[in-house]
Each structure stands twice: as C-alpha cells, then as structure tokens.
Amino acid sequence: MSRTQRLGIAFSAFIAFAVGVITTLSLLLGDRPELYAEFAGAPAFARLMSLPAAIMVRLVAITSAVTIVIGISNLLYVHLGRVVRGAFFSIVMIASFALTIWWYWSKGGDTSLLAAVQVPIESALAALLFLSMVQGGARVLNKRADIWGLLFVTVLVVVLLGTVPIESLGPVRAWSDWLMEIPVSAGARAILLGIALGTVVTGVRVLLGQDRSYRG
Amino acid sequence: MDDSTLQVYTILFVVITIVLVYTSRFFSARRMPRLSQGRVPGFKRLSGWVGEAIEAGRPLHLSFGSAGIDAESAPVAAAEAELFYHVIKAAGSGDVAPVISTSSAATIPLCQDTIRRAWAGDERRSRAQWFPQGPRSMAFAAGLTATMQVEDPSAHVLAGSFGPELALILDSAERQGQGSFAVSDQLEGGAIAFAMADEVLIGEQLFSAAAWLSHESTARADASVQDVWRGLLIALMAILVIIEVAGQLGIASWSLVLWAALALVVIGVVFVRRR
Numbered sequence: 001m002s003r004t005q006r007l008g009i010a011f012s013a014f015i016a017f018a019v020g021v022i023t024t025l026s027l028l029l030g031d032r033p034e035l036y037a038e039f040a041g042a043p044a045f046a047r048l049m050s051l052p053a054a055i056m057v058r059l060v061a062i063t064s065a066v067t068i069v070i071g072i073s074n075l076l077y078v079h080l081g082r083v084v085r086g087a088f089f090s091i092v093m094i095a096s097f098a099l100t101i102w103w104y105w106s107k108g109g110d111t112s113l114l115a116a117v118q119v120p121i122e123s124a125l126a127a128l129l130f131l132s133m134v135q136g137g138a139r140v141l142n143k144r145a146d147i148w149g150l151l152f153v154t155v156l157v158v159v160l161l162g163t164v165p166i167e168s169l170g171p172v173r174a175w176s177d178w179l180m181e182i183p184v185s186a187g188a189r190a191i192l193l194g195i196a197l198g199t200v201v202t203g204v205r206v207l208l209g210q211d212r213s214y215r216g
Numbered sequence: 217m218d219d220s221t222l223q224v225y226t227i228l229f230v231v232i233t234i235v236l237v238y239t240s241r242f243f244s245a246r247r248m249p250r251l252s253q254g255r256v257p258g259f260k261r262l263s264g265w266v267g268e269a270i271e272a273g274r275p276l277h278l279s280f281g282s283a284g285i286d287a288e289s290a291p292v293a294a295a296e297a298e299l300f301y302h303v304i305k306a307a308g309s310g311d312v313a314p315v316i317s318t319s320s321a322a323t324i325p326l327c328q329d330t331i332r333r334a335w336a337g338d339e340r341r342s343r344a345q346w347f348p349q350g351p352r353s354m355a356f357a358a359g360l361t362a363t364m365q366v367e368d369p370s371a372h373v374l375a376g377s378f379g380p381e382l383a384l385i386l387d388s389a390e391r392q393g394q395g396s397f398a399v400s401d402q403l404e405g406g407a408i409a410f411a412m413a414d415e416v417l418i419g420e421q422l423f424s425a426a427a428w429l430s431h432e433s434t435a436r437a438d439a440s441v442q443d444v445w446r447g448l449l450i451a452l453m454a455i456l457v458i459i460e461v462a463g464q465l466g467i468a469s470w471s472l473v474l475w476a477a478l479a480l481v482v483i484g485v486v487f488v489r490r491r
Contacts, residue, residue, distance in 0.1 A: 024230070028223045035220060064286040064322055071321030071346040078345050082366065089362050118355070125354040129380055132387040136412035139390075143414065152410065188403055191419040195401050197445045198423025201438055202291035204233045210434070211294055212301060213329055 013209030020207040026053035236441045244437035258415035259428045265371035270310035277369035281376035284320030289377045295423045296375045302429040304334035319349035319356035357381035361388040371395035378405035386412040
C-alpha cells in the first residue's frame with residue numbers, strides 16, 4: 001500500500017470520527033437550553049449546538065433520496081444484462097418499468113397502474129406467506145428434533161389454540177396469555193437487549209473509524 | 217429519570233464502550249485464541265456450503281434484507297458487511313462471484329464495496345442487486361425468489377433486517393434444495409428463521425458473527441466487549457432480583473446480597489471456563 005493510500009485511509013477515518021463525534025454530541029446536547037441555564041444567551045447557544053446534527057440529518061435525507069436513482073440504475077443494469085441472456089422475467093420487468101414510466105408521464109402523474117397491479121400482487125403474496133409460515137411451523141421438528149424445537153412447537157400450538165373463540169378452551173387461553181405476558185415477553189426483551197448491546201459496540205466501531213470500509 | 221440524566225448516562229455508556237473496545241483490542245492482539253466454529257454449528261455448516269459452492273461452480277447468495285446505512289439498522293448493515301466480507305473471502309477461489317441483495321437503495325454502495333474488497337475475480341458490478349421493498353417487503357421477497365431461480369445459488373446467507381417475508385424466501389430455498397443460514401434483528405424474522413432456516417443465529421450473535429469466521433483479533437475483541445456488557449447486565453439483573461426477593465421475604469441484608477453476588481460470579485467464572 002502506497003503512502004498516499006495510507007494517508008487517504010487515515011483521512012477518511014478521521015473525517016468519519018470527527019463527524020460521528022460532533023453529530024452524537026450535537027444530538028445529545030443540542031436544543032436543550034436548560035442545560036446551559038447558568039450562561040447568558042443559553043437559547044442561542046443551545047440552537048448552535050443542535051446545528052451540526054440538523055445539517056447531518058438533512059444531508060442523510062438528501063443522500064437517501066439520491067440513492068433511489070442508484071437503486072433504479074442497478075435494477076436496470078442487472079436486468080438488461082439478463083435480457084441479453086434471454087431471461088423472460090427480466091424482459092417482463094423492463095417492459096413493466098417502461099410502461100409504468102410512460103403511463104405516469106402521459107397521464108399527468110397518475111399512479112393508478114402501480115396501485116392496480118402492485119397492491120393485489122402484494123396482497124396475494126401476503127396470503128402465500130401465511131401458507132409458507134404454517135408449512136414452516138409444521139417442519140420445525142424435522143429441522144430441529146431437540147428440546148428447543150419441541151418447546152417452540154408446543155408454545156406455537158398453545159398460543160394458536162388460545163386465539164380460538166371456543167368457550168371450552170378457556171384454560172388454554174389462560175395458558176396462552178401467561179406465555180405471551182411472561183416467558184415470551186422476557187425472551188423478546190432479552191433478544192432486544194442483546195441486539196441493543198451489539199448495536200452500541202458496532203456503532204462505536206464505526207464512530208472510531210475502525211470499520212472495514214475506512215480501511216481502504 | 218429526567219432527560220438530562222439520561223443523556224449523561226448515554227454519554228457515559230458510549231465512553232465506557234470506547235474504552236472497553238480499545239482495552240480489549242490491546243489485550244487481544246496477542247493472547248486471544250481463535251474462536252472454534254464447532255461451538256456454533258451454523259458457522260461450521262456455512263464453511264461447508266462455501267466449499268460446496270466452489271466445487272459446484274455455483275454462487276452463494278448473501279442478503280442484507282432491509283438493513284440500510286441510512287436508517288436505524290445502520291449498525292446491523294455494518295456488522296453484516298463484515299460477516300459477508302469473510303464469507304466472500306472464503307469463497308474467493310471459486311469461479312462464480314457471490315450475489316449480494318438488498319432492499320435498501322442506500323446499501324447498494326456497501327454491497328459493491330464489500331464485493332470489491334473481498335472478491336478478486338471479475339464480474340463484480342452486477343453481483344450487487346437491489347429489489348424495491350414495497351409497503352410490506354413482499355416485492356423484495358418476490359424479486360429475490362425469482363433471482364434464486366436464475367442464479368441458482370448453492371446456499372443463502374440471509375443476515376440483516378428481515379420481517380415475515382423471510383418465510384417466502386426460506387420456503388423457496390427449501391423447495392429448490394438450497395441451504396439457508398438466517399439471522400434477523402427483527403423478532404418476527406428471528407422466529408421465522410428459527411423455524412424454517414437450516415442454520416440460525418439469534419440476537420446479539422448477529423453482531424459477533426464475523427469473530428467466528430475471521431482470523432482477525434480485532435473482531436474477537438469487539439465480540440468480547442459485547443460479552444462484558446452482557447455479563448454485567450445479567451449480574452445487575454440477578455442482584456436486583458435477589459434484593460427484591462430478599463426484601464419481600466424480610467431477610468434483606470447487604471451481606472446476603474454480597475454472598476449471592478459472589479456465588480453468581482463463581483458460577484459465571486466456572487461456566488466461562490467450561491466453555
């Protein structure tokens with residue numbers, strides 16, 4: 001690696017670190033005049049402190065909008081490549097894309113074509129999703145023939161039975177409610193806590209410019 | 217707790233994490249052994265799938281789901297990019313470049329950057345693929361299942377942010393006889409991964425996955441910081457439970473709490489040593 005490349009890496013890591021720290025501090029300490037109540041001109045100072053975060057958040061919003069263009073370019077690039085190889089669904093995709101754009105322009109911004117096609121298809125896929133999930137639930141014991149798989153299926157059955165509106169299933173409903181309120185809730189919180197800790201550690205790694213994307 | 221106190225605690229938490237990351241990296245540079253993949257069966261199987269992909273001349277499919285670098289799931293995207301880097305690096309001697317998919321347009325540059333760094337061969341630009349998400353991610357799942365037929369990957373590594381749409385993707389993989397390794401930061405996605413994927417990771421394993429595949433001591437050091445925080449959190453919760461129970465039984469005393477905490481530490485040390 002040349003000296004110029006090493007300098008470039010150090011520079012990008014420094015920029016990431018500086019922007020990260022300034023934005024974090026600005027988010028935490030900005031726009032809160034009560035924190036600086038002892039100083040004269042506290043409201044103006046609080047507004048000044050919140051400025052870097054506001055600028056960065058706005059920049060992120062603009063960049064996100066631009067990435068949609070990148071996404072569409074990527075989609076077209078990938079599918080045009082497949083059209084050359086004769087992929088039928090890619091031809092359909094390119095034709096649909098062209099038709100939707102033409103419809104939007106020629107009908108003065110009308111998106112009814114998109115709504116008329118996409119919404120029913122997504123609803124149909126949502127119905128298919130139900131079947132896939134039931135099938136997946138039924139196959140759990142094939143994949144995980146252990147105590148955890150058995151526990152998963154037992155809880156699933158109890159909770160499903162608990163939602164059935166039949167009076168004789170009252171005790172099952174009580175079990176189902178207890179399962180959802182105590183063990184399931186505790187497990188979900190434990191998973192979310194673990195994810196939160198991982199998020200903080202990864203966030204710190206990025207904040208310090210130690211992520212691989214800054215290493216050239 | 218008022219907002220100001222919460223902010224002070226937040227800053228303290230971040231500063232302590234920074235100190236822990238640097239301390240852990242300092243000590244791990246020499247002493248920390250490589251983690252054994254055998255302890256998490258999913259990683260062992262993943263290595264097998266990488267080998268199969270190379271032998272069969274088929275690609276691997278890696279997916280970020282909806283994890284985007286412009287959203288709250290940015291750390292998830294960063295952690296998974298690290299995991300994918302190591303998976304692609306391991307598959308580097310193959311003929312066909314892996315496919316990386318995402319439903320977040322902002323993640324496309326990250327996908328391409330990950331392939332560029334890890335894959336030495338040609339044919340890199342078309343391997344990062346974006347599928348528009350749609351209101352319920354169903355469009356993403358539909359696009360992905362179509363790609364699964366065209367590209368015919370040997371296995372799928374679905375690590376990122378997935379919701380219920382994961383069921384469609386895993387069902388399609390199952391029907392086509394393709395292996396699947398799944399982990400999601402969403403609870404619904406995690407539950408579906410547990411039920412339907414061949415191999416699954418849960419919770420914070422999402423963020424320490426790179427440590428299991430990598431030779432780099434820094435990845436293992438970062439994973440150990442998570443372990444430290446988790447240990448502290450568990451100890452704190454256990455102590456609070458002991459104090460609460462002791463208070464309700466009328467036998468609360470500091471010596472009891474101290475002994476109980478000591479017992480917990482001993483159990484923890486024994487457990488860690490045995491692992």
